[in-house]
Amino acid sequence: MAATASPGPSSGGTAPGSCAEPGCSGTIVDGYCDVCGHPAAQPAAAAAPAAAPASSKCGEPGCSGTIVDGYCDLHGHPAATGSSSGRSAPSSSVPFSSTGGTYSGSTRSGSTSGRTGSARSSGRRGMLGAGLVEVPRVPYRDPSTAVLTDPQVAEHKRFCSNSDCGEEVGRSREGRPGRTEGFCPKCRTRFSFTPKLSPGEVIGGQYEVLGCIAHGGLGWIYLARDRNVNGRWVVLKGLLDSGDAEALAAAEAERAFLAEVEHPNIVKIYNFVRHGDAGYIVMEYVGGQTLKDILLRHRQDTAAESLPVGQAIAYGLEVLQAFGYLHAQGLVYCDFKPDNVIQSEEQLRLIDLGGVRRLDDPDGAIYGTVGYQAPEIGDDGPSVTSDLYTVGRALAVLSFPFKGYTRAYEHSLPPRAEVPVLALHESFDRLLRRATHERPAERFQDAAEMAEQLTGVLREVLAAEDGVPRPAPSGLFGPERAVPGTDVAKLADGEGVLPPVLPAEAAAALPIPLVDGGDPAAGFLAGLTALDPARLAAAVASAPEQTPEVRLALARVRIELGAFAEAGELLDKVEEDRPGDWRIDWYRALALLAGGRPADAAAGFDRLYSRLPGEAAPKLALACCLERSAPEEAARLYELVWRTDRTYIGAAFGLARVRLAAGDRAAVTAVLDSVPEVSIRYVSAQVAALATAVRDRPPAELTPAELERAGSRLDGLGLEGERHDRLVAEILEAALDWVEHGTGAAVGTGVARPQGTGVLLGAPLSEVPLRRRLEQTYRSLARLTTDREDRRWLIDCANAVRPRTLL
Known part of the structure; x- marks a missing residue:
């Protein structure tokens, strides 16, 4: 149940008289019985008019189109109906409940929204999900079919509107149906669940009511036509109680805020009219389905309990765009949940802005919903971070079966290990936990920040699902600076297949956080990036002004030069100016890694991973720290980065090192082969794959096919000179060892040595030809080297190695 603002005292409306309730001797005073509290009898609402049938030909002047499914197949105008003489804009499907029932689960609702135009799909991918994920469309549908034939609020959805009460009201007792009007038995607040407008009524001399389409926390919502604007479909949002002063104030506040709002992801308000003693907001209508109804339909149509994670994230990104706009206007939404956002075709709209309030209004009524509302709301009021909290909670509800989110986990998330989706997508789990952190200071601080990280998480999720990388430049980090451990050819026999990477090398190779462009020294620092550490340190130290960005740059250089104490002092000064800047934590962890303390650095990078779950750099840094102490965890992180973005070559070589240490040479070759040909490290990766196949391997493990593939790989690289010949010698040495020892044969045993049938680097795969080819290679290398020894x-x-001869 949603918590709503407390209603004020009810006001009168009928003359005194006898109560019409059977067996009651009370008197009607100010419209209500002074004994049982039941209101005076009111006339029943008439039934909604049926929609006019569609004609076969379009009625628009000069149009030769045909009506298909209620709309013209040329220009998209709907067929004319008997309820309006003007032309109406088409709409999408039922705005709140696709089944035609009452508004499912919402305690506060608003209008529907979307765009007008042709009912036919364009076939293109919409902007939902930043163009990364396909979100199923919600098709258009004649809006008149949204009208409820028997508008009622189900008894299990009837609650007292007093936020301090929330008591069940209007429930059946002793076989009698529950009342639709009356008083709360606990706090005596009046309740009413009967429609106040009847079909055919004209509101404000302009809006002709067709009937009810949904019920929300502030009352019934009606579909109407605007007689003054070509019969345009509109939504009239009324009040829960026409005598409720606080509810009326909330509606007027909604009108005022909406009048200022102009955003494609937020429903538009047209007008505000009074009818009798009630007020109605006139809002845009282009129907669709709420995210809650989309979730329920998905459960009905599939075996899945939740939406695909990519689809849920796509919705979240759209909502964050709307929130970013509202926050920039000094407004907070307060009551976001899946019920309060509608998808129509490929567009998402926020509805129900009744809870919107200004950030600088400490006395405004606070609206929210249990299970979504931030824990500090009651004491501190709404804020940007509490709005983002609701987005995180909604993402959780949409993306996994969140049992107990209104009770046991009202202000927390289940353990990651208990939720398969969160266990599979760790970055998504970390994003949700940051967004819904109990302390506001630990959450995302603005919608743009959350959207940036959520987009990075979406790329990871999609890459994990289909194996297709989704690279994108980071908005917080520069590119990888180096890829240590790639110079495979320089290793001598017995030194291993891939060069080990020292902690200082790993630290120097990691991406650098970007400079704040608003810093006065940003331009000065941009021109120094190509300098070596010593010259860079001298240049930065002579900067005309020691700004925070200058100190951060100087701290980085001190770390690279091994002056860790000086770097720490600089970072302390930056923290005095910019407390909470995540880059301070990054450089402190980097100093620990460069200083040979990877275990301590891992803790810092892990915290940064939780703070920046959509960034590759913290994962890459954490993997470097864990490569020796927790190799499987390091491999998982390296693979996550590499699978998402193939520009991080360090992740590929890191994963290769971990797999090689585990003895899985096939996995090493696979990851090295996945380095793109366009990469500057492609040849290094191919050389490493070649070395993996032949270096430091027992002869019995080799096969002729592996040897021949190694030779073909080398031929395809186009290397020349000493580097080429040394790799030739390495392959030939491995082949000769295989020939001599591959099956346990030895000289003088009388056992035939294995012989291959193929050709390796121009020589038949047998002993004598291999010896001759290897001898030539050694002599060629001797001529090329300048070292006498x-x-x-x-x-x-x-x-x-020269073959023995009789002479």
Whole structure:
């Protein structure tokens, strides 16, 4: 149940008389019985008019189109109906409940919204989900079909509107149906669940009522036609109680806020009219389905309990755009939940702005819903961070079966291990936990920040689902600076397949946080990026002004030079000017890693991962820290980064190192082969894959096919000179070892040595040809080297491998 603002005292409306309730001797005073509290009898509402049937030909002047499913197939205008003489804009499906019932689960509702135009789909992908994910369309439908034939509020949805009470009202007792009007038995607040407008009534001399379409916390919502604007469909949103002063004030506040709002993701208000003692907001109507109804329909149509994570995130990104706009206007939405946003075709609209209030209004009524509302609302009031809290809660409800979100987990999330979706997508889990943190200071601080991280998480989720990378430049970090551990060819025998990476090397290779463009020294710092650390330190130290960005840059350079104490002092000064700047924590963790303390650094990078769940850099840094102490966890993080964005080559080599340490050479080759050909590290990756196939392997593990593939891989790289010849020698050495020892055969045993049938680097895969080819390679390397000792050693190798002859 949603908490709503407390209603004020009811006011009168009928003359005194006897109570019409059977068995009651009370008298009607100010419209209500002074004994049982039942209101005076009121006339019943008439039934809604039926929609006129569609004609076969379009009635628009000069149009030759045909009416298909109620709309012209040329220009999209709807067929004329008997309820209006003017032309109406088409709409989408039923705005609140696709089943035609009462508004499902909402305690406060607003109008429907969307765009007008052709009912036919364009076939293009919409903007939902930043163009990354396909969201099923909600098709258009004749809005007159949204009118309820028997408008009633189900008994289980009848609650006292007093936010301090919330008692069940209007419930059945002793076989008698519950009252639709009366007084709360606990706090005596009046309630009414009967429509106040009848079909055919004209409101404000302009809006012809067709009937009720939904019920929300502030009363019934009606569909009407605007007689003054070509019969345009509109929504009239009334009050829960026409005598409720506070509810009336809330409606007037909604009108005032909406009049200022102009955003494609927010429903538009046209007018505000009074009818009798009640007020009605006139709002845009282009129907659709609420996200709650979309979720319920998804459950009915599939075996899934929740929406796909990508679809839920797509909705969240649209909502955050609307919230960003509202917050920039000094407004907070307060009561966001899946009930209060509608999808129509490919567009999302926020509805029900009755809870919107100004950030600088400490005395305004506070609206919210249990399970979505931030815990500090009662004491501190709404804020930007409490709005973002509701988005996080809604994302959770949409993306996994969130049992107990209004009770046991009212202000928390279930453990990650208990929710398969969260266990599968750790970054999404961390984003939800930051968005819904119990302390506002730990949450996202603005909608743009949350949207940026949510977009990064969406890229990860989609890449995990289909294996297709979704790269994108970061708005917070620069690119990877280096890829340590790629110079495979320089390793000598027995030194391993892939070079080990020292903590200082890993720290120096990580991306650098971007400079704040608003800092006075931003331009000065931008011109120094190509300098080596020593020269950069001197240049930054001589900056005309020691701004926070200058100090951060100087701290980074001090870390690279090993002056960790000086770096710490600089970071302390920056923190005095910019408390809470996440880059301070980044450089402190970086200093720990560069100083050879990866375990301590891991804790800092892990916190940054939770703060920036959509960024690759914290995951990459954390993986570097865990590579030796927790290799499987490091592999998971490396793979997450690499699968999402193939520009982080360090993640590929890191994953290769971890897999090699586990003895999985096939996995090493697979990840190295996935380095794109356009990458500057492609050749290094191919050389590493070649080395993985032949280096430091027992001869019995090798096969002729593997050797031949290694030779073909080398031929395809187009290398020349000493680098090429050293790799040739390495492959030939492995092949010769296989020939001599591959099956346990040895000289003098009389057992035949294995012989291959293929050709390796121009030589048949048998002993004598391999020896001759290897001898030539050693002598070629001896001629190329400038080192005397190396030349002597290579000549000795050539002599040793030369085939024996009779002469």
